[in-house]
Amino acid sequence: MQRKGSLLSFREDIQVLDATLRDGGLVNDFRFGDDFAKALYQMNLAAGVDYMEFGYKASKKSFDTSKFGKYKFCDEEDIRAVVGDNDTPLKISVMADVGRTDYETDIIEAKDSVIDMVRVATYLNEIPAAVRMVEYCAAKGYETCVNVMAVSKAREEEISSALEILGESPVNVIYIVDSYGSLYPEQIAKLTLSYLEAGEKYKKIIGMHAHNNQQLAFGNTIEAASWGASLLDATVNGMGRGAGNCAMELLLGFLKNPKYRIEPVLQFITDYMLPLKDQGVVWGYDIPYLLTGRLNEHPNAAIRCVREKNTDYAAFHRALLDKEC
């Protein structure tokens, strides 16, 4: 296989999805102000971003609505309060977790919704349930996407089996997700090639969602893109759970398509992200995340370590090795 395109040209097929409200919402329980969401929407329009993900379609039976901001649930009217009828080229997406979404009641006909794409997040052992959700949403008229999480823990056989099942489904986009931020670029290259093989066979777009545990979120994203992944997740300032994601400002600084503009992102950082950090909202690379990433473990223990301001990193590392945290 060859890399696609060159560093000085640009590929028309590459699109960018802003996941700031969604993955960032995992940091602050989705407690973003209306002004924040509106300014982010305007930023995405001005920056030429292709998709803006507003949050989750979480089940109100499973989650207490008083404990989360509204973008955990993404009611139609809450999105419309920001985007109106969204008569723009920017598409709106929401994420729906397998088993934590009342999709048969909460996801309405696409023609009545301002949402363009539903992204189903699934573990490998839930793929059949994910396919059912995809079929439901596709029948309602949405673009659909499946984010297969935690593939760094999976055997190749499981991944190729999942890709075959998803290939046969009506899903439009299949995402490589480095949930634990544990994969190195060489591994991303190999995964991308195997996803692309299925993508070419079944006419699916391949996407990339990276985490920054080892300061590789941006590097892995452009590695995947260089081989042919074409829907790329980013968040402003890399805001996201734990070590965070690929930073929008890095990604738009890299992509050569003249439709992308970095300056609205810079202005948004000054006006909205720095105040968020000043309020004590914390994310981004830190030693505990490196350690769980390197060990290919879920970041929960690291998130606890950072929250408790535990800086005895050597002891934390030993506890991880002993599986005691």
Next chain:
Amino acid sequence: MQRKGSLLSFREDIQVLDATLRDGGLVNDFRFGDDFAKALYQMNLAAGVDYMEFGYKASKKSFDTSKFGKYKFCDEEDIRAVVGDNDTPLKISVMADVGRTDYETDIIEAKDSVIDMVRVATYLNEIPAAVRMVEYCAAKGYETCVNVMAVSKAREEEISSALEILGESPVNVIYIVDSYGSLYPEQIAKLTLSYLEAGEKYKKIIGMHAHNNQQLAFGNTIEAASWGASLLDATVNGMGRGAGNCAMELLLGFLKNPKYRIEPVLQFITDYMLPLKDQGVVWGYDIPYLLTGRLNEHPNAAIRCVREKNTDYAAFHRALLDKEC
């Protein structure tokens, strides 16, 4: 060309150079306490690091010794105060800038020195002077190294001409240096292959020194290593000018050679690096560095921007584009 080795094996030829005192010294004018340097030396021994760079051999005629800590000058007795006779496998290096070192008086016979390697830092237009320094140091009995800075601004023809001249010299190691943190992994791969071609022809080791302006210092370092670069620079916590360097904890977390141990580095971060940050010493990825890196410019304007706590990033970006800062 093929990548060398695999992600699960390790290459005996790969060695790690700790540049914390040297590149980190650019952040705090080399004002490290004796306890810091001693603990760092012990850390490097315990972690299996191969080289420790103590700082610069700067000219005392050109620089006021009262304005810098001692590792700007690296007097023999100041290194010996930390390492004694250094009867260990860890080698000691110092950097000497072309035109800013009184090497003919300050660099003594290697047999009388505790220093093992002299690294000459040069711009492309100073290569003949660098070669003269290399010849001098090699004749004195040192390992020698040349760091060719700012190659992201150079034409390929200049680089290959420099590699030929250095190839003919007695230098042992030639470094790829991404001074502005502007290069992407695909570019690092190409540069590494061209350096390796000269390296194989002339029997030189190829090294990699990265900067983190675009959060690619670690990614670019392992990219270069994957193709065959084998002397890799890192600093604890990535401490270094502006956006800093490849973090030692990331690099040792990646390398599979069992001689490397990450835990002494974690302990050193807790005991020495966090207090340094608490004292207000600032380095690491920040938006202004991304912007100079992306534009392939020297980070000086970004360093000023960060020091002045100027967070109007969009205005800073426009000024960079207008070359007004």
